[in-house]
Amino acid sequence: MTSIRSASRDPDDATDEREVDFLVVGAGLAGVSAALAAAEAGLRTLVLEKQPEIGGSSAMSGGCLAFAGTDIQRANGIEDSDALLFADLREVGRFENDEATVRAYVEEQLSTYAWLRAHGAEFGSMVEAASGQSAPRSHIVDPADLVRSLWARAKSTGAVRLITSARAARLCREGGGGPVAAVEVDGDGRRFTVRASRGILLASGGFAGNPGLVHRFAPQYDEAQFVCGAGSEGDGLRMAWSLGADFRDTAYIKGTYGKHPIDETNHHACLAVYKGAIAVNQNGVRYVDESISYKLLGDACMAQPFASTYQILDRDILESGDDRVRILDFQRRLEEGLFIEADTLEALAEQAEIPADALAQTVARYNAFVARGADDDFGRKHLVHNHGALRKIERAPFYAYPSTAVVFGTYCGLCVDRSMQVLDVFGAPIPGLLAAGEVVGGLHGAAYMTGSALAKAAIFGRIAARTAAEGGAR
Amino acid sequence: MKVAVLLAGVADPRHPLTLRSSRPPEIRRDNPLVFSPFDEAALELALKIRDGRRDTAITAIVAGGAESDALVRKAAAHRLDSVARLESEALAIWDVGATAHGLAEALRGLATRPDLVLIGREFGDFDDGALAPCLAAALGWPLFDLAQFARWEGDELILVRDGRSAEERLGLRPPWVASVTNDRRNRLRHPLMKNVMEARRRGFDVLTVAPVVPSATLKAVAPARERTRREPCRFLTGSVENQVAELAAYLQPWRALR
Numbered sequence: 072m073t074s075i076r077s078a079s080r081d082p083d084d085a086t087d088e089r090e091v092d093f094l095v096v097g098a099g100l101a102g103v104s105a106a107l108a109a110a111e112a113g114l115r116t117l118v119l120e121k122q123p124e125i126g127g128s129s130a131m132s133g134g135c136l137a138f139a140g141t142d143i144q145r146a147n148g149i150e151d152s153d154a155l156l157f158a159d160l161r162e163v164g165r166f167e168n169d170e171a172t173v174r175a176y177v178e179e180q181l182s183t184y185a186w187l188r189a190h191g192a193e194f195g196s197m198v199e200a201a202s203g204q205s206a207p208r209s210h211i212v213d214p215a216d217l218v219r220s221l222w223a224r225a226k227s228t229g230a231v232r233l234i235t236s237a238r239a240a241r242l243c244r245e246g247g248g249g250p251v252a253a254v255e256v257d258g259d260g261r262r263f264t265v266r267a268s269r270g271i272l273l274a275s276g277g278f279a280g281n282p283g284l285v286h287r288f289a290p291q292y293d294e295a296q297f298v299c300g301a302g303s304e305g306d307g308l309r310m311a312w313s314l315g316a317d318f319r320d321t322a323y324i325k326g327t328y329g330k331h332p333i334d335e336t337n338h339h340a341c342l343a344v345y346k347g348a349i350a351v352n353q354n355g356v357r358y359v360d361e362s363i364s365y366k367l368l369g370d371a372c373m374a375q376p377f378a379s380t381y382q383i384l385d386r387d388i389l390e391s392g393d394d395r396v397r398i399l400d401f402q403r404r405l406e407e408g409l410f411i412e413a414d415t416l417e418a419l420a421e422q423a424e425i426p427a428d429a430l431a432q433t434v435a436r437y438n439a440f441v442a443r444g445a446d447d448d449f450g451r452k453h454l455v456h457n458h459g460a461l462r463k464i465e466r467a468p469f470y471a472y473p474s475t476a477v478v479f480g481t482y483c484g485l486c487v488d489r490s491m492q493v494l495d496v497f498g499a500p501i502p503g504l505l506a507a508g509e510v511v512g513g514l515h516g517a518a519y520m521t522g523s524a525l526a527k528a529a530i531f532g533r534i535a536a537r538t539a540a541e542g543g544a545r
Numbered sequence: 546m547k548v549a550v551l552l553a554g555v556a557d558p559r560h561p562l563t564l565r566s567s568r569p570p571e572i573r574r575d576n577p578l579v580f581s582p583f584d585e586a587a588l589e590l591a592l593k594i595r596d597g598r599r600d601t602a603i604t605a606i607v608a609g610g611a612e613s614d615a616l617v618r619k620a621a622a623h624r625l626d627s628v629a630r631l632e633s634e635a636l637a638i639w640d641v642g643a644t645a646h647g648l649a650e651a652l653r654g655l656a657t658r659p660d661l662v663l664i665g666r667e668f669g670d671f672d673d674g675a676l677a678p679c680l681a682a683a684l685g686w687p688l689f690d691l692a693q694f695a696r697w698e699g700d701e702l703i704l705v706r707d708g709r710s711a712e713e714r715l716g717l718r719p720p721w722v723a724s725v726t727n728d729r730r731n732r733l734r735h736p737l738m739k740n741v742m743e744a745r746r747r748g749f750d751v752l753t754v755a756p757v758v759p760s761a762t763l764k765a766v767a768p769a770r771e772r773t774r775r776e777p778c779r780f781l782t783g784s785v786e787n788q789v790a791e792l793a794a795y796l797q798p799w800r801a802l803r
């Protein structure tokens with residue numbers, strides 16, 4: 072903990088101290104959303120980004136955002152609502168998530184969707200159902216474009232500045248124990264200080280890029296794959312911890328199921344299971360209800376031999392994919408040679424080196440369950456969560472998609488109140504300190520709904536900016 | 546059929562090339578290595594041959610130093626019958642003739658003679674296509690150059706390549722050397738995780754050959770001169786129509802070059 076004494080008044084000043092209204096640490100979706108919203112509210116804002124480029128994990132993500140009750144859903148004849156979204160988020164998080172944080176998401180989601188659109192976000196015309204969604208609500212956007220265009224808007228207000236290759240290193244409290252009022256920054260080969268009069272926002276993402284920190288909470292993932300923005304090292308968490316910040320959900324760090332274990336060009340998970348595929352291990356045996364959150368599927372996969380399993384599907388399921396949705400782009404992956412393909416299940420088993428009779432038996436047993444409407448082995452009822460009727464695996468050719476778990480993000484983190492103020496270990500707000508995006512814990516709980524991490528970044532970023540603008544951070 | 550695949554690996558083009566030394570073994574050590582598309586094509590062709598006839602035995606030999614052990618394991622992950630590394634210090638790889646003799650000696654030293662030797666159309670970073678013919682000459686075997694695909698017709702293995710106007714197919718009576726070029730049909734498959742893990746545990750032999758006296762001495766390896774751009778890169782801006790028009794105008798002079 073460091074205290075600050077004086078500050079230069081001019082934000083453009085090249086001296087070692089600068090002053091702004093609002094300081095944002097990190098230029099992923101949470102950071103740029105907050106910066107734009109703060110600028111709209113008239114705050115002079117500085118964004119620090121430790122990488123040479125903005126974007127973080129947000130820019131490399133699958134671009135699914137979970138919103139409910141949108142015009143796109145209505146145009147596709149999908150009924151959805153705040154209430155259903157709330158129920159799903161709580162349920163998929165196994166009620167381990169914080170009700171107030173979930174409510175903050177739900178109450179601001181539709182206005183955030185409209186705000187993003189007003190700022191040029193171009194969502195695809197289709198929505199898909201994915202992990203934890205009772206109604207199709209994955210709204211698809213090009214995530215790198217989204218971050219870029221929000222940043223361009225923020226910049227065009229003239230009220231926001233960005234310093235790249237500048238790493239926030241320490242938070243400083245006024246007079247030692249007062250509100251958090253400044254950040255010490257490492258950039259350009261020197262350390263300088265930035266003071267912020269209306270609040271400091273940690274939008275620094277998660278820590279999937281810090282194996283040591285992940286190991287402390289989730290040693291079972293030591294062998295998993297990690298894919299995330301290069302800056303996701305937990306800096307924000309550690310800075311907040313040093314001020315006594317509380318944190319939650321670390322017990323639920325999980326990988327996402329569906330990453331090809333060998334392919335290095337395709338970062339994204341493929342979830343044929345959500346269109347009707349089954350998951351079998353190297354012995355040709357099912358091991359899980361495939362409709363549950365892909366995070367829980369990740370855990371189940373890590374416990375199988377070789378921490379790697381296969382999604383088994385047929386032609387109909389393959390054709391039901393959607394190449395515009397990265398987790399459902401089966402055809403593209405087929406063209407990339409990532410699926411194993413064969414005319415019979417026996418030939419498929421041979422290529423995957425699975426015992427052929429075991430695989431044939433597993434598929435026949437599962438098809439019988441589908442016909443009867445009851446999965447005696449794992450109780451699967453739907454394609455995904457509470458959505459979609461199960462389908463048989465019967466029309467050749469048959470396909471196997473080798474799959475393991477990949478940790479895309481940590482989705483646990485700082486405890487916040489509804490205004491995104493960071494709470495200390497006694498539940499009291501730490502004055503001056505806000506958090507948004509992946510660095511925040513409490514929304515996801517035990518598992519994860521597709522699209523809720525990116526949407527959370529935008530939603531919570533906006534809330535944090537509003538808190539700062541209304542003077543509520545201090 | 547017994548197939549030997551010769552693999553070399555190249556500096557991974559996704560990383561900037563580090564050139565701190567003029568000694569090929571040190572250059573390899575300083576740079577992350579991957580299989581070249583031609584190495585991959587040769588390996589996949591061997592796997593295709595095995596897909597067609599289960600009694601096919603595949604041996605892969607990766608030329609390199611200890612830095613290439615990861616490549617040996619990568620090849621082994623395709624559940625090959627045997628894998629080995631050929632110590633490349635002795636090979637003088639800038640000299641195709643000398644290298645071909647070294648490779649030929651290594652092949653002659655194998656416990657059983659291969660019926661078919663597959664080698665990428667370029668062997669590592671120092672070959673530009675002359676090695677396969679030289680190897681065939683050193684072995685005294687016939688050469689099928691630039692094979693793209695292989696299939697069985699009964700007991701006969703047919704190698705296929707596209708000529709300018711026709712597809713050429715050759716039935717092989719062993720032994721043969723075939724150089725392989727990359728093609729949509731021989732894109733290397735992904736190994737199964739199970740076999741990747743087994744390959745991590747598997748041991749392999751390191752082969753050595755007597756140093757070959759090269760006909761030339763390698764004096765230096767220096768970075769290629771950088772090409773300078775005539776114009777800096779920039780994004781096309783404005784409406785889509787404007788961008789299309791601007792791109793079309795930019796490409797217009799290129800028509801003449803067709």
Ligand SMILES: Cc1cc2nc3c(=O)[nH]c(=O)nc-3n(C[C@H](O)[C@H](O)[C@H](O)COP(=O)(O)OP(=O)(O)OC[C@H]3O[C@@H](n4cnc5c(N)ncnc54)[C@H](O)[C@@H]3O)c2cc1C
Pocket residue numbers: 096097098099100101102119120121122125126127128129130131132133134135136137237238239240274275276277298299300301302303304306307338339479480507508509510521522523524525526528
């Ligand atoms: C491959 C992949 C696919 C995904 N797909 C989806 C999806 O489809 N839907 C979904 O909801 N979620 C998805 N996620 C998760 C989601 O992208 C992230 O949770 C979300 O983007 C986090 O946004 P953020 O702004 O909080 O963090 P980030 O986007 O990671 O931004 C944080 C920024 O802070 C910077 N930073 C860190 N420390 C400092 C410091 N000390 N000083 C200055 N800057 C710092 C980082 O460099 C980074 O640029 C995916 C993630 C990955 C990796």
